[in-house]
Amino acid sequence: MGTIGDLLGELPWGLHDAFLETLHVDYVAARLELTVRLMMSKYQDRDQRAMIRVDGLVYCAVEAPDARSMDELEEGPVWIDAGSGIARNAAPGIPEAPEGCFVHWLFVRDWNAFIHICGKDATFTWLEPEPVPARADTGLLYPGDELPEPGVGEPDSAPPAAREVIMGPSIDDACADLPWGLHDAHLEALHVDYAGGVAELTVRPFKSDQRTRLRVEGLAYCAVDPPDPRPERPGALWISDGSGIAPSATEHIPAAPAGCFVHWLFAHECNAFIHICGRRATVA
Known part of the structure; x- marks a missing residue:
């Protein structure tokens, strides 16, 4: 190991x-x-x-x-x-x-x-x-080092400008054409791109063999509770869902910022919640 x-x-x-x-x-x-x-x-x-x-x-x-x-x-x-x-x-x-x-x-x-x-x-x-010039505003000083002049840095050290995401459909809206929405769906994969502010979920809707990809842009957070108990074997997570912060979720889930939504998924085998907060959801 x-x-x-x-x-x-x-x-x-x-x-x-x-x-x-x-x-x-x-x-x-x-x-x-x-x-x-x-x-x-x-x-x-x-x-x-x-x-x-x-x-x-x-x-x-x-x-x-x-x-x-x-x-x-x-x-x-x-x-x-x-x-x-x-x-x-x-x-x-x-x-x-x-x-x-x-x-x-x-x-x-x-x-x-x-x-x-x-x-x-x-x-x-x-x-x-090989290593490249740091792509974030990093750097250490040791005793005796001089402070760098303001504005001096590697040419590519500035982060790219954030892409504006206009508030769009919520997850409920995006999944409205699925007969059962995300209720009794199976979550196969979760991908969070912190650099791009995007979360993508691969799900199998209830009574469907066709996979669906749910994409959330303008991601504020994606919180995943620890399992209680641990699943006995690996596999897709059987989920139900709802809008907002789940009433029985832990107290540390923050409210959605202005212009964002929160949506919860409940993984039955894990007895645990996933909360997703973002600005725009789409289904493909």
Whole structure:
């Protein structure tokens, strides 16, 4: 068994001060993939994109952003720290790892919230051949270093301008043509693109063998509760759904910002909720 900590132990910074760009959960294959940019130089002025894959996924729990952070959230990759085990300050309910598995936490600084990943085996792949100038406003100073002049930086260090997303259909509206909506559907995969502010869900609607892709743009958050209990075997999640924050959901789910909606999914086998908050939903 290789853990995430084992994989990154020889790198200059590991996942400390890294940027998480995408998170993909394949519930059918019990697999997780993270796209990250890792700091690769002493002064954190160079980074390199990589993929971390976790097979034998037991769960991936994503806390919602702290309500006090909602007004300051910006679209783009999220700045993280990381460590092994269950974080001491995590919300209650994170399950211990079963025998032969590991748990690793990511702390998203801008959310003041954690992501916990539990699985059997982790692998690591570089997506870029070598480090490049850091694509975020990063950098460290050590004792005796001089402050850089304002405005001085690498030419490509400025983040791209956020794409404006006009408020459009809610998830209920987008799924209106499905005979049963998302009720009794099966969720096969969840993909969150933090860099693009998009979440995509691959679902099989009730009484249908045809997969449907639900896309949410202008994503404010996608929160995934830890399972209680853990599913006995991997597979698509049997879900029901509704608008707003689920009445029996945990109290830390923040209200939707102006111009956004919140929608909940309930995974029956996991006895857990997924909350998605965004501006526009479409179905393909």
